[in-house]
Amino acid sequence: MSSPLPTCPACHSSNVVKNGSIHNGKQNHKCKNCGRQFVQDPQNKIIDEATKRLIDKLLLEKIPLAGIARVAEVSEVWLQQYVNTKYQQVERQVRVSPSKKGRLTVECDEAWSFVGHKGNKQWIWLAINRDTREIVGMHVGDRSRDGARALWQSLPPLYRQCAVAYSDFWEAYETVLPSQRHRAVGKDSGQTNHIERFNCTLRQRVSRLVRKTLSFSKKLENHIGAIWYFIHHYNASLQL
Template sequence: MSATVLPSCPSCDSNRIVKNGRIHNGKQNYKCRSCRRQFVQDPQNKIISQQTKDLVDKLLLEKIPLAGIARVTEVSEPWLQSYVNTKYESISQQVQVRTKKKGKLTIQCDEMWSFVTKKANKQWIWLALDAKTREIVGVYIGDRSRHGAKKLWQSLPPVYRQCAVCYSDFWEAYEQVIPSKRHRAVGKADATPRRRKAQGNAHQEETGKTNYIERFNCTLRQRVSRLVRKTLSFSKKIENHVGAIWNFVHHYNASLPV
């Protein structure tokens, strides 16, 4: 029986080709060991309908990895990755909230841990939430330093920087950035005995004042697969990590009742 003749690479014309599984429609996929390109013989471009794209947009808001979305929608993973890259690059990184009048406003601030590629590359998600409307009114993704707190403060619409009282935990960066007359460092309702002792009387006086933002943190971690603690769906590209979070924030704000 004669050996199977493998095609040459369409990019570098190399013959160092190996089989590399099959694509979504069952065709044999090949990989070039020289330039690392993946390809199929006689490719047929598949037109992705707008209905499929709309479904992909909805699935990106759920805790489903890209490989799972590709299987459900029957599109190729390379096409899906390209579509996601383009979508996240175009997403606005500015909060979109309803207009507020100057007056008594209250926001809750918190930060949650995430990473890109490896756990050593930590990316902290800083969030601010309007305690009355539940809108996310401030977002910044970066390090957990004074710089991160400053960027969160700058991301707030002007009316919040002028009027809002800000409740946060005892992370010192908040105190360094938010004006003292409008900042309240408070304890959490579920604080451990050791943490309560460290927080002192402030825990007894103000416990539970950040419960809405803590609940949103849980929602975000459960809905965005890149943020689930034990997962293989973590981000490998910082731009997509940031884009996925902003994509969910915009969806969340738009879905809140008026």
């Protein structure tokens, strides 16, 4: 004879059904009244620092959160909370190695992404130093002049003073970037090859940017945090 189902810890309803298993194989339940999911007699698991370091590395690879939870043997609920906190704390400003005042060349481009559904487009504006390959500017927003302006403002002051910026013919660049230091070029010119290559790297490494995926972002804050997290890692790796 099967054991009776537990009552919901949130609303104390007995209208409860079995709802699969959690990562450790324990029976999961769902309350049909309030929607709360829970396990009977839950036991808190202390996540050690080694596991957290592993998760930090896995977040830099094209792996969905459900896959990371399976590999690290943590619950998806805990992992989502950990990721939320981590992405909230990520610095929203580039860390760029010092450059001497003089000739600086940057390449600019924007990449399409979305949050929640494909109708909610979020454009990733990027600028790369052609010589060092560092990302020197980034902004996530719409594809208007405001987006181009935010990208330009995200560059370190020295770049805004001295750099020559190459971009495609998107009109937002021409109306925002200083005309004497902006060069609009076609993709066949090769002048924006490095930033286009980085866009490809970004899509290959950040799972929520893959066009056909179930790992897309549901929260804009996490979307932006994940991109910044990867960019900081990428820039730091160039110094190794």
